[in-house]
Amino acid sequence: MSAGLTPELLAGLWQERRPSGPPLAHTFRGMYADRWVRFHSLPDSKRYPESDAEYAIVLDRYNTILDKLFAGTDVFVVTTDWSNTPTGPAGCPTPRQTLHPEGIRWWTESEEDDPDPDLHHHTRLYADRRPWERGCVDELLRAVADEELFDVFFTDTELRHIHHPYDGGADVILTTSAERDRLRGQHTDWLSSHPAGL
Numbered sequence: 001m002s003a004g005l006t007p008e009l010l011a012g013l014w015q016e017r018r019p020s021g022p023p024l025a026h027t028f029r030g031m032y033a034d035r036w037v038r039f040h041s042l043p044d045s046k047r048y049p050e051s052d053a054e055y056a057i058v059l060d061r062y063n064t065i066l067d068k069l070f071a072g073t074d075v076f077v078v079t080t081d082w083s084n085t086p087t088g089p090a091g092c093p094t095p096r097q098t099l100h101p102e103g104i105r106w107w108t109e110s111e112e113d114d115p116d117p118d119l120h121h122h123t124r125l126y127a128d129r130r131p132w133e134r135g136c137v138d139e140l141l142r143a144v145a146d147e148e149l150f151d152v153f154f155t156d157t158e159l160r161h162i163h164h165p166y167d168g169g170a171d172v173i174l175t176t177s178a179e180r181d182r183l184r185g186q187h188t189d190w191l192s193s194h195p196a197g198l
Contacts, residue, residue: 010076017159024109025080032173034180036171036174037172040168040190040191041168042054042057042168045192048167062163063141065163070132073156075130075131077103078153079151080152083124084120086108100140104127106125107125109123145165161174
């Protein structure tokens with residue numbers, strides 16, 4: 001992460017710019033529904049790539065949208081893991097630490113409502129800041145496409161745009177519904193045929 005940017009500063013920035021809720025990527029679609037659009041990663045809404053050619057399509061679609069959102073800017077790259085304790089080992093093995101070694105923990109979202117501590121759940125978020133360049137997160141994107149990483153997202157340093165890739169596509173949060181509509185209109189062949197855009 002860039003010099004001078006601490007976990008406290010990033011958490012404070014999120015609370016200031018995104019007060020609607022915590023930075024849990026799977027919640028963004030509902031939280032920002034009026035500015036949300038989903039793009040699918042493969043033709044005919046196929047979910048998982050099975051060949052080098054399909055991986056190339058997946059990465060090209062991810063990077064095309066990322067370029068439109070972040071070209072010429074720095075981005076925060078955010079990955080997550082979870083545990084049954086705030087500081088314990090990850091609850092399931094993922095390549096997060098290998099693929100995102102620069103990430104420092106900046107947020108922990110805890111669910112401790114159940115009286116049984118064994119059922120408590122702590123989502124830990126890690127971030128680094130880097131200049132956006134096409135291809136700079138391809139290893140992470142490929143791990144997401146292979147369902148090895150979850151709740152990854154990328155955002156500019158003002159937290160104006162959010163790109164949350166998942167296995168099968170990406171949820172994108174824009175600044176306004178008009179901006180969302182413009183981006184959606186540029187890639188209509190990547191949209192779902194589902195009436196809700198899923």
